[in-house]
Structure formats: structure tokens, C-alpha cells
Amino acid sequence: MKVSARNQFQGVVSNVQNGPVHTEVAIDLAGGDKLVAVVTSASAASLGIAVGKRAMALVKAPLVTLLTDTDGYRFSARNQFEGKVTAVQKGAVNSEVTLRLKGGADLHAVVTNDAVADLQLAPGKTTTALIKASHVILAISG
Numbered sequence: 001m002k003v004s005a006r007n008q009f010q011g012v013v014s015n016v017q018n019g020p021v022h023t024e025v026a027i028d029l030a031g032g033d034k035l036v037a038v039v040t041s042a043s044a045a046s047l048g049i050a051v052g053k054r055a056m057a058l059v060k061a062p063l064v065t066l067l068t069d070t071d072g073y074r075f076s077a078r079n080q081f082e083g084k085v086t087a088v089q090k091g092a093v094n095s096e097v098t099l100r101l102k103g104g105a106d107l108h109a110v111v112t113n114d115a116v117a118d119l120q121l122a123p124g125k126t127t128t129a130l131i132k133a134s135h136v137i138l139a140i141s142g
Contacts, residue, residue, distance in 0.1 A: 005058040005137070006096075006108040009035055013053045013140075018044065025138060027055050031103020036078040037136035047140045054141035064109035065130040066097060068119045079131035081107060085123050088116060097121055099129055 014034070015026035023044035025037045035057050039049075049055075065077070083099035086106070095116045099107045107129050111121075121127065 003058060006061040007059040009057040009105060011055060013049060013051050013055050016049055016051055025049055027057055029103060029105060031105060033081065033101055033103035033105060036133045037138050038133040039138055049140055056139040058137040059131055059135055061096060061108040061110040063135040066109050066111055066119060067128045067130065070128050075130055077130035078133040081129045083107060083127060085121050085125045085127055088121055099127055
């Protein structure tokens with residue numbers, strides 16, 4: 001399978017909370033990170049999502065929000081990953097920023113060049129990535 005989403009995380013479904021409209025799915029990723037997705041209950045049923053199934057979570061890089069200096073703040077985004085910037089590829093308007101998460105996975109974000117400057121994003125900078133659970137697309141193996 002080839003997809004354009006820069007963030008492709010493989011793991012195992014560890015928890016499923018079914019609801020009448022939406023279902024919350026937790027996926028344990030390699031290295032100990034956990035990602036939460038919210039999909040429609042109809043999608044969860046058609047995919048056959050169940051604990052123990054292998055899953056791939058896809059997130060487009062522009063849907064990732066980056067933060068620095070988060071001390072004392074709490075955020076509503078379910079997925080909050082701390083990592084270190086490993087690369088910043090600058091474009092005319094936006095930059096692609098790559099973070100290495102504590103579990104070893106790389107996470108990509110596309111942010112404005114102004115944000116890169118304001119947050120002083122550079123290799124080695126500790127940064128937090130936020131991803132709303134509703135921005136995660138799931139694919140289930142088998």
C-alpha cells in the first residue's frame with residue numbers, strides 16, 4: 001500500500017471503546033508510544049477493529065501541531081508526543097519538521113516558517129506534537 005500521509009505508525013490495537021456514533025481505538029506502537037484514534041462506529045465495525053489486531057495509523061503532516069514550553073498547560077488533543085527535532089526542511093512558506101519520539105518513531109509536521117522561527121525549532125530542540133484523535137485514519141490488517 002502506498003499513501004501520501006507522511007506519518008504511518010504501525011502497532012497493535014490495545015483498547016476499543018464502542019459508542020453509538022464514534023469508537024475510540026488505542027494502538028500500542030513500537031517503542032512504547034500509544035496513539036488514540038476516533039472513528040465512526042460504522043467504520044470500526046466494517047474494519048473489524050478488535051483488541052489484538054494489527055493496525056496502521058495515518059496522519060497527514062499538516063494536521064500535526066507543534067509546541068514548545070508546554071509547562072503547566074493541558075491540551076484537549078488525545079495524542080501528545082514529546083520528541084526531539086531531528087530535521088527542519090525549509091520551503092518558501094512552510095517547513096517540514098521531523099521529530100524523533102521517545103519510542104524511536106519519526107513524526108513529521110508541516111508548519112509555517114514563521115512558526116519555525118517563533119518556536120526556535122532546530123535539531124536537538126525538545127518539542128511536543130499534538131494530534132487530535134479524530135485526525136487519525138486507521139487501516140486494519142487481516
